[in-house]
Amino acid sequence: MRATHALWLDAVRPGMRLDLPAFDCSAELVAGYAELLDARHPIHVDAEYAKTTRYGRLIAHGPLVVAKLLAMLGGVFGDGLQVLLGVGGWRFYAPVFVGDHVAVECAVLDVSAAKRSSAGSVELEFRVLAADGSLAQRGTASVLVARAPSASPA
Known part of the structure; x- marks a missing residue:
């Protein structure tokens, strides 16, 4: 997903909420991740095996959700x-099940940049909510964001 506009550093403020879309943690998404990274533990890809676990069904790879969120920042x-x-301080509190519709909350924690620099660091906090609204994951990430380009004289 690519933005139709840019959010430049000077428009970002601590406390600001960023609009990240909810997404479906589909079986196809999980299977693609498992294939790409050769991460085929049966809790993620074998429904019969998953039924025998404490979760009773397939769960998504925790890092898959993290990667999905980071990809949404573009x-x-x-x-x-x-x-x-x-990426720091990431915690997994509850599983995200295959087939879940996952909601995301994202807030700016900090913005730092030298006065004349062309870019600065933006620290973000992510909260991943499982289908039942409970907290499934929480963590932080920092990205480098550019200042708006200056208009060049004609």
């Missing part, structure tokens, strides 16, 4: 987004 920042600086 849709928020557009051309303002430069690079991922880091």
